[in-house]
Amino acid sequence: MKHISYYLRSTAVCIAIAAALPGISYAQDMKAPLPKDPDVVTGKLDNGLTFYIRNNHKPANKVELRLAVKAGAILENEQQLGLAHFMEHMNFNGTKNFQKNELVSYLQSIGVEFGADLNAYTGFDQTVYILPIPTDKPGNLEKGFQIIEDWSHNALLTDKDIDEERGVVLEESRLGKGADDRMLKKYFPKLASGSLYAQRLPIGKDDILKTFKYETIRSFYRDWYRPDLQAVIVVGDIDVATAKAMIVKHFGSFKNPANERARKYVDVVARKVPEAMVVTDKEATNAELTIMFPYTKKAEDKTLGDYRSSLVRNLAIQMINRRMSELTQSAEPPFPYGYAGTDNLIHGYECFIVSTGISGDNVSTALNAATAVLLKIKQFGFNSNELEVARKNILSGLEKSYNERTTTDSKAYVEEYIRAFLNGEAYPGIANEYNYHKTMLAGITTAEVNAAIKKWTASPNTFTLITGPDKAELKFPSDKELLAMTTKGFKQVVKKDEEKKVAASLMTTKPVAGKVVSQQMEEGFGATTYTLSNGIQVTIKPTDFKSDEILMTGIKKGGSNNYGVEDKNNVKFATEIMDNMGYGAYDPTEIEKILAGKKIEASMTIGEISDDIKCSSTVKDFEPMLQLLYLQIMQPRKDEALFKAFKDKSAAMLQFVTGNPQAAFADTMLKVLFNNNPLARTAFPKKEDFDKINLERTIQIYSDEFGSADGYHFFLVGNVKAETAIPMLETYLGSIPAKNKAVSYKDNGVRAVKGTNQMTVHKGKEKKSLILTLYSGEIPYSEDMSLRTRAVAEILNIKVIEEMREKMGAIYGGGFNGNMAKEPYERYTIQLALPCGPENVDKLLAAAKEEIQNLKDKGPDAKDLDKVKSQWIEKYKTEIKENKYWTEKMTGSMFWGRDKDRILNYETYLNKLTPADVQDAAKKLFTNNNEFTAILYPES
Known part of the structure; x- marks a missing residue:
């Protein structure tokens, strides 16, 4: 079981809001009690x-x-x-x-x-x-x-x-x-x-x-x-x-014990003086600065007025985080990341915190920047543009929930009622909440939001904490020096930031549209494929699974395998770099402000053998999503200052990652596994990798991979109507120029070492070990064998739970994962991961080998295979009512050529799977010359 993580510096960045009941007008008495959702019987x-x-x-x-x-x-x-x-x-x-x-x-x-x-x-x-x-x-x-x-x-x-x-x-x-x-x-x-x-x-x-x-x-x-x-x-x-x-x-017959003990909650005494502490460790991987204000009693939302106060708080948190984010996206960021929020660690209490990443030589820079954010708000307040952006973002989230009120998953409601019981959280219902947001948000002023920040930061009795690596090159202050730096930070003189006008939209002129030149029904999928005049194909599948969700994925052949060692880092970081420089005429900060209130995502990835696009939006935000995508494809923005900032932030955050024993172990293992092939993947980027990036070459690679219509196939699934979507698709996808260039991927020849190999790494103070075993090889691909490979892994996972966890008590978690791939070459991999104590390594390796041998010799118990089938079928029944499932399956069938019938009749094929099939697969997958085992031991 998972227990709540006790790495407890995470924060609740926004107030959790409930869902579900008919509307009550904001014009009502603010002292009126919040209603309870009538769809819930309590x-x-x-x-x-x-x-x-x-x-x-x-x-x-x-x-x-x-x-x-x-x-x-x-x-x-x-x-x-x-x-x-x-x-x-x-x-x-x-x-x-x-x-x-x-x-x-x-x-x-x-x-x-x-x-x-x-x-x-x-x-x-x-x-x-x-x-x-x-x-x-x-x-x-x-x-x-x-x-x-x-x-x-x-x-x-x-x-x-x-x-x-x-x-x-x-x-x-x-x-x-x-x-x-x-x-x-x-x-x-x-x-x-x-x-x-x-x-x-x-x-x-x-x-x-x-x-x-x-x-x-x-x-x-x-x-x-x-x-x-x-x-x-x-x-x-x-x-x-x-x-x-x-x-x-x-x-009903369950009785309370006689003389039951009183269930009391802990009271907290507010900090009386400011304090500071610096804590380091040789195995820490990143440095962080946190300023924590004293705990105060947290009021529950019981009335309409309380609910309105929570909206004020929510706005305040979002607006301060927007300012922190803008600093991280600037040409000279004072810290690589930063956020603010309320910490709800102690039941019934909360405290306001601000946290940033730091490096050894910029503690004062980060601290002064973070405290300056607070001082500027206290002295000058937020401006009207900031408030409007925050209003739009908050309302758009509630609007989506309201639109999807009839297609909300049961899990979302369950979590809400758990919070209601444990924390007294209100649950007035989504209809009420949407109405409250529409009516209350408009009346909230910057003065009210400013007052919330002032209240949270009123006490000077802060606790400032630095955690980070114990490294000679990091010059952290002493506790006393950090306290003095905090005091100085809160006494600095600050200037009011310039208020910048937010553009109305991403694009002032629409591109010249293409046309749909043909269409084809996709039997069985309930979809239609449209071919645009530039050759781009778009498959549209309307669904009613989510009332306000549209998903769109795009794919074309290509990818990093087409590039040599000299371009390895240019390709690896290309999409991240573009995201950090912006698109069209706007940097990332400006784009976020323009898109305020719009539920949009659009991301690009250069994989090994394909270029992938993933987008999502609400129904009303479909066109802005396409506009953003068009700019990402056609107008990547060059900004050398932001490029340098990206490199500096990334290098700083990754500088000490291999101080973590498991990270160092993974890094070493991959080098040995792939025989130091420079084209092989690595566990983590190195600081020097960022120095090898050539911006001009990176932009060229990005444009080559994404910037032409050649080879694209898009899949559009959700609450979408073809007659509405097609004109927009013609405009924003149909306008992408075709270069009539053949797109392809290649096998770059990277292979794992052959034979039976074992390596050990000694790293780490704690008595912790990790077993990672990879079984791999090249065999002809078939969809039957792919299914059997996954079944082999899941059958073994049942034995991991029964034998290694419950009988031996030697692990908490871990297990097998198996899959097959057809591209760029036909192969299989089965991975075993077992975190454990060093004293149990040999016993677990022997137990794993015994279970594998039993599977090869005797096959699986029929009952175990039935369990695997039942779990897969239950998962399938849920997934077929999800838009994501159909984007993935249509991509597999229509782009990569997988068998459509196996998708449409999944249960039929699954039910044909026999213990003999699994046993036969195990014999083929677990041979004597395809096993690589890496073991992490603690330092002697």
């Missing part, structure tokens, strides 16, 4: 258990079940450190109705995948269990409610089960160890304002996890797993009456 049983039920038909025949418990690490005593999280594990390892391993096995058999679907997480104040249930088979729903009932109060917690799970939890603890963890333990007491949170990291302490007495965890379970601290959330393809009856049946 209530409490007599025992205090809370429930939320919502009927929702996307996806069909599936119900999302959640059990949320207001119990986490903060409730542990000194003998229980880590046991809230351990308890989460135990609920998957023996309950009244599911003995150890039966739960996972049963759920796999009905198509629920362990980890991807079935999961849980533990935080400071909560534990949440996640269970999606397919409902198209009788009995599944009843079993689902039985499972969450067992989680709530029927864990067995036998001595044997507890002891067998210790190893798994310790392996999860091991995964988190390293530079970030070591630094965290030094600064976290200050970050948490000296509260109990600093002593209750959810993962706990290893010595307690190894030795705690059985009764210690049973005591935690009895005290805190009780109905008045729990909520059952049910969202999906189920009627409300059935769901409520199930809840009453399974939870």
